[in-house]
Amino acid sequence: MALIDLVLLKARLGELAGRFDVDALESCDSTSSELMRRAEAGAPAGTVIVADRQEAGRGRRGRSWLSSPESSLTFSVLWRFNAPLARLGGLSLAVGVALARALEAQGARGVGLKWPNDVLLATAAGDAKLAGVLVELVGDRRGCQAVIGIGLNLSRPAVELPQPVAGLDQAGVLGADRHSLLAAILRELADVLDRFAYAGFSALRPEWQQRHVWQERPVQVLGEGEAPLVGSCLGADDDGALLLATAAGVQRIYSGDVSLRPEGSTLGVRPAGTTLG
Numbered sequence: 238m239a240l241i242d243l244v245l246l247k248a249r250l251g252e253l254a255g256r257f258d259v260d261a262l263e264s265c266d267s268t269s270s271e272l273m274r275r276a277e278a279g280a281p282a283g284t285v286i287v288a289d290r291q292e293a294g295r296g297r298r299g300r301s302w303l304s305s306p307e308s309s310l311t312f313s314v315l316w317r318f319n320a321p322l323a324r325l326g327g328l329s330l331a332v333g334v335a336l337a338r339a340l341e342a343q344g345a346r347g348v349g350l351k352w353p354n355d356v357l358l359a360t361a362a363g364d365a366k367l368a369g370v371l372v373e374l375v376g377d378r379r380g381c382q383a384v385i386g387i388g389l390n391l392s393r394p395a396v397e398l399p400q401p402v403a404g405l406d407q408a409g410v411l412g413a414d415r416h417s418l419l420a421a422i423l424r425e426l427a428d429v430l431d432r433f434a435y436a437g438f439s440a441l442r443p444e445w446q447q448r449h450v451w452q453e454r455p456v457q458v459l460g461e462g463e464a465p466l467v468g469s470c471l472g473a474d475d476d477g478a479l480l481l482a483t484a485a486g487v488q489r490i491y492s493g494d495v496s497l498r499p500e501g502s503t504l505g506v507r508p509a510g511t512t513l514g
């Protein structure tokens with residue numbers, strides 16, 4: 238039986254239960270792949286798939302997302318927007334705001350956001366990745382639909398990863414109740430996605446900036462086959478683009494196909510498509 242009990246989750250969601258249609262699986266390839274298939278078959282907005290185990294969990298740019306039933310929360314949410322794809326820049330940042338709010342409401346301390354899709358935790362050893370957001374968009378006749386995948390470490394993954402990683406227990410949330418946690422995240426997501434649909438990322442930008450981990454810190458933007466772009470990180474603009482103060486002036490970076498790192502760091506930098514064994 239799956240770790241998530243739908244009756245209990247519904248109770249935790251309270252009046253919001255009607256906005257979500259949740260399916261809990263013991264196992265699937267990837268909750269985002271499964272939800273994409275269901276979306277193509279006509280699943281309604283608000284469909285959620287949560288799985289204990291993913292056989293092929295995905296991060297951005299074909300990377301792997303590693304999880305285990307005991308120490309992770311992995312799920313995907315389908316949302317529809319009456320707006321063209323071009324208007325949805327900043328959606329992964331908005332989702333980060335919802336995650337940070339929900340984790341803080343559970344008592345987590347030291348949660349921060351990194352452009353474009355990471356939730357980091359400030360630890361004694363530096364910033365470490367606590368959660369990742371994968372947004373996949375598909376245009377349709379009425380606008381577009383987004384499959385929003387979220388992977389959250391409840392405790393630190395036991396495997397070696399190229400970058401520092403953290404678990405929610407390190408943020409002071411011990412033995413998190415998955416039902417309360419998932420309900421809290423879905424509640425914040427409903428609020429954030431409604432606001433995003435109405436006013437775009439600009440409505441959430443102040444909250445994102447407030448939690449931005451590397452504000453005014455020297456960083457490098459690494460794109461494949463390109464020289465690193467170095468500058469001071471100014472956060473995100475109203476469209477969700479990264480703002481970088483360089484010697485040539487402030488540059489806007491729209492492409493998510495880059496990696497943002499502290500200046501001089503070579504951690505976790507490798508070609509896209511590389512998977513972890």
Ligand code: ATP
Pocket residue numbers: 296297298300301302303304354355366367368369388390394398399400402403495496497505
């Ligand atoms: P960037 O996109 O800036 O290069 P990133 O290295 O975090 O940042 P993403 O593609 O955003 O890369 O996230 C996927 C990466 O997350 C994987 O390459 C892997 O190193 C890492 N990862 C995989 N599983 C986990 C996990 N459970 N917790 C934290 N990090 C993980």
Ligand code: BTN
Pocket residue numbers: 266267268269270291293294295296297300302311312313354355368369370371386387388389
């Ligand atoms: C990233 O940091 O690159 C994003 C990681 C997103 C992982 C989640 S886990 C649930 C959903 N299913 C997937 O295969 N990926 C996302």
